[in-house]
Amino acid sequence: GRFDVVALPECDSTNAVLLQQSASAPSGRVIVADRQTAGRGRRGRVWHSAPADTLTFSLLWRLSNEPARIAGLSLAVGVAVAQALEHCGVAGVGLKWPNDVLLGASGAGKLGGILIELASDRAATAAIIGIGLNLHQPPAADGFGLPAAALDAAGPVPERHVLLAALLDALACTLDRFVAGGFAAVRDDWQSRHVWQERPVRLLGDSTTTDSAVVEGRCLGADSDGALLLALPDGRIERYLVGDVSLRAA
Ligand code: BTN
Helix, strand or coil: CCCEEEEEEEECCHHHHHHHHCCCCCCCEEEEEEEECCCECHHHCECCCCHHHEEEEEEEEEECCCHHHHHHHHHHHHHHHHHHHHHCCCCCEEEECCCEEEECHHHCEEEEEEEEEEEECCCCEEEEEEEEEECCCCCCCCCCCCCECCHHHHCCCCCHHHHHHHHHHHHHHHHHHHHHHCHHHCHHHHHCCECCCCCEEEEECCCCCCCCEEEEEEEEEECCCCCEEEECCCCCEEEECCCCCEEEEC
């Protein structure tokens, strides 16, 4: 198979473990942990996961894409997560730029997150793709800007190994498409699940500081690099790359 799965009862962070192995581990190495003692979220946040209630794993994948083109990877991974959940019978999965996986009508709650860290050498870029999904009762609000949601709100929760297998299948397929064609190859699949497509949104500055509003506009989706496109009130279209901005409903 294309995957080499290592299951750990506990580690600090599956992303951290794979980063340490990134020079030697084969593409397709997966670390899945029952418990993380220092799970990481984007922008320096902590990812909390009660052992029985979440699926937390990381996948190492070597990419030949130009570094400049890797920005859309976290969106592409969101597509794979959504497709895997749909394959397991979960209805109502939505995506929010850049990489939140949401559940419920109009994307009410955050079901999971994606944290991608890169380790590059001369030959290629190794992407460490970390995914955390809430299976049961959402953890308390923890500063992610959205209420948490869990899979059990959408029906029976698939067995953990069934879910992991579906996720890895979908990831292999989506990553092949991404390597061959960049984000453009999966853009339609992303936009069809984007909860704020064509809706008014606010783009905020770094929310770890003051949440000061940066700009409001209508969300036009993502361009072929995965940059967010906003139509501003004066008619201009601006693009924003993944960085220290976050998106809210206006
Ligand atoms: C986010 O929403 O900010 C991203 C959260 C990513 C959490 C996952 S859990 C598995 C992997 N290991 C980590 O330490 N983080 C990611």
